[in-house]
Amino acid sequence: DVKVTQSSRYLVKRTGEKVFLECVQDMDHENMFWYRQDPGLGLRLIYFSYDVKMKEKGDIPEGYSVSREKKERFSLILESASTNQTSMYLCASSLTGGHVMQYFGPGTRLTVT
Amino acid sequence: QKEVEQNSGPLSVPEGAIASLNCTYSDRGSQSFFWYRQYSGKSPELIMFIYSNGDKEDGRFTAQLNKASQYVSLLIRDSQPSDSATYLCAVTLGSGGGADGLTFGKGTHLIIQP
Numbered sequence: 274d275v276k277v278t279q280s281s282r283y284l285v286k287r288t289g290e291k292v293f294l295e296c297v298q299d300m301d302h303e304n305m306f307w308y309r310q311d312p313g314l315g316l317r318l319i320y321f322s323y324d325v326k327m328k329e330k331g332d333i334p335e336g337y338s339v340s341r342e343k344k345e346r347f348s349l350i351l352e353s354a355s356t357n358q359t360s361m362y363l364c365a366s367s368l369t370g371g372h373v374m375q376y377f378g379p380g381t382r383l384t385v386t
Numbered sequence: 387q388k389e390v391e392q393n394s395g396p397l398s399v400p401e402g403a404i405a406s407l408n409c410t411y412s413d414r415g416s417q418s419f420f421w422y423r424q425y426s427g428k429s430p431e432l433i434m435f436i437y438s439n440g441d442k443e444d445g446r447f448t449a450q451l452n453k454a455s456q457y458v459s460l461l462i463r464d465s466q467p468s469d470s471a472t473y474l475c476a477v478t479l480g481s482g483g484g485a486d487g488l489t490f491g492k493g494t495h496l497i498i499q500p
Contacts, residue, residue: 379428
């Protein structure tokens with residue numbers, strides 16, 4: 274089975290802090306994604322990566338950056354956390370080629386106070 | 387702007403009946419279509435995917451795709467209380483493994499009444 278893990282289930286940070294969210298997948302997937310999910314707004318793509326050291330902006334990249342130094346690990350960075358970044362953050366991964374599926378990690382609920 | 391539309395619900399269905407969930411999408415170039423189930427406080431779980439026009443069945447679930455009308459639906463037969471969840475429709479442009487991410491609808495909240 275595909276396994277995607279995220280470093281924390283719940284996280285509380287203060288405004289202005291630098292926040293790191295880590296995601297690891299164990300299925301040798303090329304593609305990795307970061308989404309945020311908010312009530313009424315649904316799931317929105319922040320960033321994705323299709324290879325090591327490669328990154329592409331999604332629909333809402335402002336205020337975020339990412340890092341992918343190893344194939345299995347994809348990090349989301351909030352350079353200076355703000356209250357409007359309080360959300361559920363979901364990492365996903367998929368293979369490349371053909372009609373393939375994305376598999377999600379358990380999510381990190383981040384609260385910025 | 388790619389858009390995926392779903393009725394937010396709640397959709398209430400008696401136990402044992404057929405639940406019908408619908409989704410429309412705006413981009414005619416979309417090629418891959420997915421249904422995810424999400425329980426409250428949990429992450430989305432893939433339950434069905436479909437690429438070709440017509441029906442695809444997997445156990446109690448049937449996905450239906452009509453590219454000409456730009457809609458995809460999910461039927462759940464013999465609905466159980468454990469099917470109560472939010473169902474997310476997701477679409478990707480092209481067949482490149484969804485490497486550019488999925489566009490999600492906001493989900494339909496399904497309630498199965500015992």
